[in-house]
Amino acid sequence: MTEALSEAPNVNRATCPSRIVLEHVTSRWGILVLAALLDRSYRFSELRREIGGVSEKMLAQTLQTLERDGFVNRDAKPVIPPRVDYSLTSLGREAAEQVWGLAHWVERRLPAVTEARDAYDEARAS
Amino acid sequence: MTEALSEAPNVNRATCPSRIVLEHVTSRWGILVLAALLDRSYRFSELRREIGGVSEKMLAQTLQTLERDGFVNRDAKPVIPPRVDYSLTSLGREAAEQVWGLAHWVERRLPAVTEARDAYDEARAS
DNA sequence: ACTGTTACTCTCTATTGGAAAGTACCCACT
DNA sequence: AGTGGGTACTTTCCAATAGAGAGTAACAGT
Numbered sequence: 082m083t084e085a086l087s088e089a090p091n092v093n094r095a096t097c098p099s100r101i102v103l104e105h106v107t108s109r110w111g112i113l114v115l116a117a118l119l120d121r122s123y124r125f126s127e128l129r130r131e132i133g134g135v136s137e138k139m140l141a142q143t144l145q146t147l148e149r150d151g152f153v154n155r156d157a158k159p160v161i162p163p164r165v166d167y168s169l170t171s172l173g174r175e176a177a178e179q180v181w182g183l184a185h186w187v188e189r190r191l192p193a194v195t196e197a198r199d200a201y202d203e204a205r206a207s
Numbered sequence: 208m209t210e211a212l213s214e215a216p217n218v219n220r221a222t223c224p225s226r227i228v229l230e231h232v233t234s235r236w237g238i239l240v241l242a243a244l245l246d247r248s249y250r251f252s253e254l255r256r257e258i259g260g261v262s263e264k265m266l267a268q269t270l271q272t273l274e275r276d277g278f279v280n281r282d283a284k285p286v287i288p289p290r291v292d293y294s295l296t297s298l299g300r301e302a303a304e305q306v307w308g309l310a311h312w313v314e315r316r317l318p319a320v321t322e323a324r325d326a327y328d329e330a331r332a333s
Numbered sequence: 334a335c336t337g338t339t340a341c342t343c344t345c346t347a348t349t350g351g352a353a354a355g356t357a358c359c360c361a362c363t
Numbered sequence: 364a365g366t367g368g369g370t371a372c373t374t375t376c377c378a379a380t381a382g383a384g385a386g387t388a389a390c391a392g393t
Contacts, residue, residue: 089314090313090314090315090317091314092238092239092242092310092313092314093239093243093257093258093259094259095259095260096259097259098317098321099310099313099314099317102313102317102320103238103309103310103313104235106309106313107233107238107309109230109350112218112229112233113218113219116218117219124370124371125370125371125372126369126370126371131219132219133219133220133221133222133223134221135351136350136351136352136353137352137353137371137372137373138350138351138352138353138372138373138374139350139351140372141371141372141373148327149323149324149327149328150320150323150324151319151320151322151323151324151326151327157371161358161359161360161369161370162358162359162360162368162369162370162371163357163358163369163370163371163372164370164371165370165371165372170323172316172319172320172323175312175316176312176313176316179305179308179309179312180309182305182308183229183232183233183305183306183309184218184225184229186301186302186305187216187218187225187228187229187232187302188215188216188217188218188225189216190298190301190302191216191224191225191228193277193298194228194276194277194298195224196277197275197276197277197296197298198275198276198277200277201274201275201277202275235381250339250340251339251340251341252338252339252340262381262382262383262384263340263341263342263383263384264341264342264343264381264382264383264384265381265382266341267340267341267342268381283340286390287338287339287388287389287390287391288337288338288339288340288389288390288391289338289339289340289341289388289389290339290340291339291340291341334393335392335393336391336392336393337390337391337392338389338390338391339388339389340387340388341386341387341388342385342386342387343384343385343386343387344383344384344385344386345382345383345384345385346381346382346383347380347381347382347383348379348380348381348382349378349379349380349381350377350378350379350380351376351377351378351379352375352376352377352378353374353375353376354373354374354375354376355372355373355374355375356371356372356373356374357370357371357372358369358370358371359368359369359370360367360368360369361366361367361368362365362366362367362368363364363365363366363367
């Protein structure tokens, strides 16, 4: 069987498309967007306020990527001022549950990481 | 209560240290290193061969970051040629299980993403 | 003496990220 | 009538980061 035909996705292969998708859902802002949308739908600037430190450019870019991959729905109401609601698709919900788990594991275990870092830095302080 | 004192980690706060740790474990190569080490320990260049497309520089950098955060153990044997074994700590194992879940979810659901993308691109083809 | 092996480290360039300003649209206020 | 404000982006420009590739050190084998 050649590589091109019906080979199972494998993130360890440099050219595997799953790499790119993985990078989208685990991107700096992708994670936070997915996790936020797990609660409820958000408008663009609500998300911007919710997620500390995102620039408008990066939020727009992240949402476009996630929309194209089928993770979020974009619902633009033709009103003035513009109103665009973002929500998860069912595929997006699956992804969001995974990244939410990861994000909250990190929050919970942060003290252990901090401790490990202090020990590491201590050990090689000159 | 001021912000500085004993506030719970919150990834949505721009200055929260958990952001940085989350970026380390979800970094492009961090994910793949953690997932690989879930199986067994690896030597530096074994990992390099296992994970398609990593440069030596990025692998070294990723391993150092993960070591400092307390996720991997580095065991350098004083032999020639050098032999350095990397393995997960128990903290690292917890993280690795989370990212493994994510990576394999992506592999499994890749067809759905591909389909969504085709539909998206189709819809706005001129 | 010369090659091979391993685990990095350094240097240089390409890519990406982010801040800030710009755009378009209409409403409310003065 | 003109000014300011709100929303959802888009564009521009500069700084930070990622990556490729070469360099380094140390010794064993031929």
